[in-house]
Amino acid sequence: EPVSNGNLPPGFDPSTCRSVYVGNVHPNVTESLLIEVFQGSGPVERCKLIRKEKSSFGFVDYYDRRSAALAIMTLHGRHIYGQAIKVNWAYASTQREDTSGHFHIFVGDLSSEVNDATLYACFSTYPSCSDARVMWDNKTGRSRGYGFVSFRNQQRKLKLL
Known part of the structure; x- marks a missing residue:
């Protein structure tokens, strides 16, 4: 089970979460490349990449929680185009x-x-x-x-x- 590598809201329960946040994404990374990288942890349901000038971010939704947990444990810190990505549980800020x-x-x-x-x-x-x-x-x-x-x-x- 992954240990949180960042901020999680009090009371957040990752036991039902199937989505991961991906931060510090190099501008050359595409959604199809993210899917390719993240499907190594399990089948990806969908992927959304939000482009920013210097560093983009995105969300990867899995069909099951176990795949999301594996992605956090194995992909956090992985370099894509020379830039280390940050991977953590995705949650809505409205949970606060x-x-x-x-x-x-x-x-x-x-x-x-x-x-x-x-x-x-x-x-x-x-x-x-x-x-x-x-x-x-x-x-x-x-x-x-x-x-x-x-x-x-x-x-x-x-x-x-």
Whole structure:
């Protein structure tokens, strides 16, 4: 089973997901080439490539979850036209709650292994905890060592051990 190599929303359940996100795709890559590369992990249902000037991205949908998991484990970091692609579970950003009106705290000195779900789990004992986000460096794909936790209600004291 693949370990997340990036941000996943709290509560995201990859056990039902059959789609993968493919990032950092070289501009010369075509949908047919992506299908060719990704069908090595299992039969591809469909592929969608979104073209950007410098680095495109896309989504590959499999017929089964196991093929998607295998693609994440075997294709993340693979070079296509000299550029390492990023492969992770695909999820809709609408799976996150809108926290624009919530209260936020800064959390620093985070280990590089901490992702959104881990950070959220640390604060989920507070009923008003609504979201947690670790900040990532887009160029290196590594954690910046800090993040933000959102709460639906302002609490007078946040006691941490």
